[in-house]
Amino acid sequence: MESVANQRIARVSAHLQPPNSQMEESCVLKRTDCRAKGGAPGFKVAILGAAGGIGQPLAMLMKMNPLVSVLHLYDVVNAPGVTADISHMDTGAVVRGFLGQPQLENALTGMDLVIIPAGVPRKPGMTRDDLFKINAGIVRTLCEGVAKCCPNAIVNLISNPVNSTVPIAAEVFKKAGTYDPKRLLGVTMLDVVRANTFVAEVLGLDPREVDVPVVGGHAGVTILPLLSQAKPPSSFTPEETEYLTKRIQDGGTEVVQAKAGAGSATLSMAYAAVKFADACLRGLRGDAGVVECAFVASEVTELPFFATKVRLGRRGAEEVYQLGPLNEYERVGLQKAKKELAESIQKGTSFIRK
Numbered sequence: 091m092e093s094v095a096n097q098r099i100a101r102v103s104a105h106l107q108p109p110n111s112q113m114e115e116s117c118v119l120k121r122t123d124c125r126a127k128g129g130a131p132g133f134k135v136a137i138l139g140a141a142g143g144i145g146q147p148l149a150m151l152m153k154m155n156p157l158v159s160v161l162h163l164y165d166v167v168n169a170p171g172v173t174a175d176i177s178h179m180d181t182g183a184v185v186r187g188f189l190g191q192p193q194l195e196n197a198l199t200g201m202d203l204v205i206i207p208a209g210v211p212r213k214p215g216m217t218r219d220d221l222f223k224i225n226a227g228i229v230r231t232l233c234e235g236v237a238k239c240c241p242n243a244i245v246n247l248i249s250n251p252v253n254s255t256v257p258i259a260a261e262v263f264k265k266a267g268t269y270d271p272k273r274l275l276g277v278t279m280l281d282v283v284r285a286n287t288f289v290a291e292v293l294g295l296d297p298r299e300v301d302v303p304v305v306g307g308h309a310g311v312t313i314l315p316l317l318s319q320a321k322p323p324s325s326f327t328p329e330e331t332e333y334l335t336k337r338i339q340d341g342g343t344e345v346v347q348a349k350a351g352a353g354s355a356t357l358s359m360a361y362a363a364v365k366f367a368d369a370c371l372r373g374l375r376g377d378a379g380v381v382e383c384a385f386v387a388s389e390v391t392e393l394p395f396f397a398t399k400v401r402l403g404r405r406g407a408e409e410v411y412q413l414g415p416l417n418e419y420e421r422v423g424l425q426k427a428k429k430e431l432a433e434s435i436q437k438g439t440s441f442i443r444k
């Protein structure tokens with residue numbers, strides 16, 4: 091006769107996620123039989139592209155974030171392995187893995203925040219725009235999933251070229267009738283992280299004491315650090331300004347060249363993505379005064395999207411801040427940035443509208 095325990099196991103095993111079920115077949119006590127069933131309070135976060143160079147350290151850092159109660163890891167490859175690995179960390183978030191397109195909807199349903207680092211990275215000699223051909227379609231498919239399964243989620247879009255993928259996402263959401271410009275944020279945090287680091291080096295400060303706004307977009311000359319607004323207030327020689335601006339604009343290329351064909355920034359990007367996601371979650375929680383730079387729908391310039399400081403709240407980017415006073419060097423940089431940005435935005439928009 092079947093034991094009561096086995097009957098209970100048979101009853102609950104129907105609820106197992108597919109990536110876990112193979113592993114659980116060999117166990118006598120199944121995970122769903124365990125006594126602790128209640129999740130900690132917190133937010134539900136999905137990472138799309140979770141098995142990648144950014145995705146893996148990002149998943150690890152989000153598993154360590156006390157604001158996260160449920161972490162969904164989705165990829166078209168290797169999601170079960172990354173999920174099994176991360177799920178053994180003794181932090182609060184419950185981790186579930188999802189593999190391939192048929193599991194995208196389950197990965198997204200009920201999510202508060204969706205972070206998207208899915209897509210191919212650069213190799214030496216490529217621009218971010220060279221990634222458009224492959225990544226535009228990936229972002230479209232994933233955003234269609236978001237529109238269907240979690241239309242109220244905040245989206246943090248990392249996949250390059252950000253200057254075009256954010257307009258693509260906006261058009262997908264418009265088409266689905268779910269577009270809320272406040273909830274769609276292109277992640278430019280790595281530019282701020284780099285600016286803080288490089289400025290701190292020049293000034294001989296701890297980078298944690300430095301805050302440099304970086305506006306515009308996320309590629310080459312569209313990355314515009316506002317050194318005149320750096321905190322603590324500092325003056326820079328023309329040589330320092332030129333060196334810092336170029337180094338911040340070329341930070342991504344510096345890493346691509348150093349990795350020599352093995353991809354682009356992953357670890358510093360995961361750090362930056364978590365810094366930004368944490369700010370979004372604090373905003374969602376209702377914390378006051380959460381302000382970061384992001385590439386968002388904007389009326390700050392004549393362009394429909396632009397990166398500036400935004401205030402993050404329960405509805406996403408609740409306030410988009412003006413540029414503030416610029417010096418002559420920055421005004422010239424702004425004109426160059428806008429020219430290139432306009433083309434990249436148009437390219438993204440027409441990819442969906444055509």
Ligand SMILES: NC(=O)c1ccc[n+]([C@@H]2O[C@H](COP(=O)([O-])OP(=O)(O)OC[C@H]3O[C@@H](n4cnc5c(N)ncnc54)[C@H](O)[C@@H]3O)[C@@H](O)[C@H]2O)c1
Pocket residue numbers: 138139140141142143144145164165166167207208209210211212221225228231232247248249250251252277278279280281308353354355356359
């Ligand atoms: N915004 C930024 O500041 C910033 C910084 C660094 C990198 N990036 C960009 O992030 C992207 C990812 O970089 P990476 O180094 O992690 O690349 P990677 O190749 O290491 O990882 C990408 C992951 O995406 C997955 N993927 C591909 N198609 C998918 C799909 N349809 N659905 C779900 N997952 C899919 C791949 O399987 C892979 O695991 C690139 O486009 C890169 O240019 C942006």
Ligand SMILES: O=C(O)C[C@H](O)C(=O)O
Pocket residue numbers: 211212218250280308341342343345346354355
């Ligand atoms: O440079 C890249 O291709 C990746 C990313 O956008 C970065 O800034 O590091």
